[in-house]
Amino acid sequence: xxxxxxxxxxxxxxxxxxxxxxxxxxxxxxxxxxxxxxxxxxxxxxxxxxxxxxxxxxxxxxxxxxxxxxxxxxxxxxxxxxxxxxxxxxxxxxxxxxxxxxxxxxxxxxxx
Amino acid sequence: xxxxxxxxxxxxxxxxxxxxxxxxxxxxxxxxxxxxxxxxxxxxxxxxxxxxxxxxxxxxxxxxxxxxxxxxxxxxxxxxxxxxxxxxxxxxxxxxxxxxxxxxxxxxxxxxxxxx
Numbered sequence: 384x385x386x387x388x389x390x391x392x393x394x395x396x397x398x399x400x401x402x403x404x405x406x407x408x409x410x411x412x413x414x415x416x417x418x419x420x421x422x423x424x425x426x427x428x429x430x431x432x433x434x435x436x437x438x439x440x441x442x443x444x445x446x447x448x449x450x451x452x453x454x455x456x457x458x459x460x461x462x463x464x465x466x467x468x469x470x471x472x473x474x475x476x477x478x479x480x481x482x483x484x485x486x487x488x489x490x491x492x493x494x495x
Numbered sequence: 496x497x498x499x500x501x502x503x504x505x506x507x508x509x510x511x512x513x514x515x516x517x518x519x520x521x522x523x524x525x526x527x528x529x530x531x532x533x534x535x536x537x538x539x540x541x542x543x544x545x546x547x548x549x550x551x552x553x554x555x556x557x558x559x560x561x562x563x564x565x566x567x568x569x570x571x572x573x574x575x576x577x578x579x580x581x582x583x584x585x586x587x588x589x590x591x592x593x594x595x596x597x598x599x600x601x602x603x604x605x606x607x608x609x610x611x
Binding site for chain 1: 499501529536537538539541544588590599600601602603604605607
């Protein structure tokens with residue numbers, strides 16, 4: 384079956400540091416890949432997505448590239464801000480888009 | 496675009512009562528809606544998938560008589576927690592998907608339920 388593995392948090396960084404949150408997946412076929420962000424007390428917001436190999440999703444300075452050869456979709460940002468503090472979820476959906484499989488989530492804490 | 500709302504955002508109820516949570520897609524028609532449950536500091540657990548006008552499909556281990564789901568229109572789905580108990584206290588999140596963007600789910604802000 385499908386599964387998503389994320390690096391465990393919390394990840395603590397200083398403002399303006401470089402961020403990488405690793406995500407690898409196991410899936411049949413050609414899934415779509417997503418990063419969602421959850422701010423404290425809120426639901427999930429779609430951050431970015433990629434639907435095929437070598438696609439790069441980007442939004443708000445965050446980027447992730449769909450790497451089929453390494454089955455990875457690592458999230459990166461060149462310079463984090465305190466406002467980026469949140470929990471980040473990597474997810475995949477199957478071809479029909481019927482179901483999202485989530486990773487365990489990674490908490491990011493950015494200190495001023 | 497693609498905004499999903501939930502109501503209420505927080506609810507506190509007594510054990511044994513029933514609680515209804517609404518999930519609405521505000522600017523699109525949602526052919527499919529999903530209900531998730533999230534425990535503190537954990538990931539989301541899919542409870543059920545509902546398609547407009549048909550019965551919901553529940554994930555293994557989720558009691559359908561306990562968690563009643565109705566998807567009566569293309570913009571509204573409801574989750575009713577019947578005879579709630581303290582162990583039902585959790586954060587409930589819905590998401591919606593429209594046909595044209597079928598691989599993307601848009602999430603509501605969540606409802607925090609506390610059963611005393």
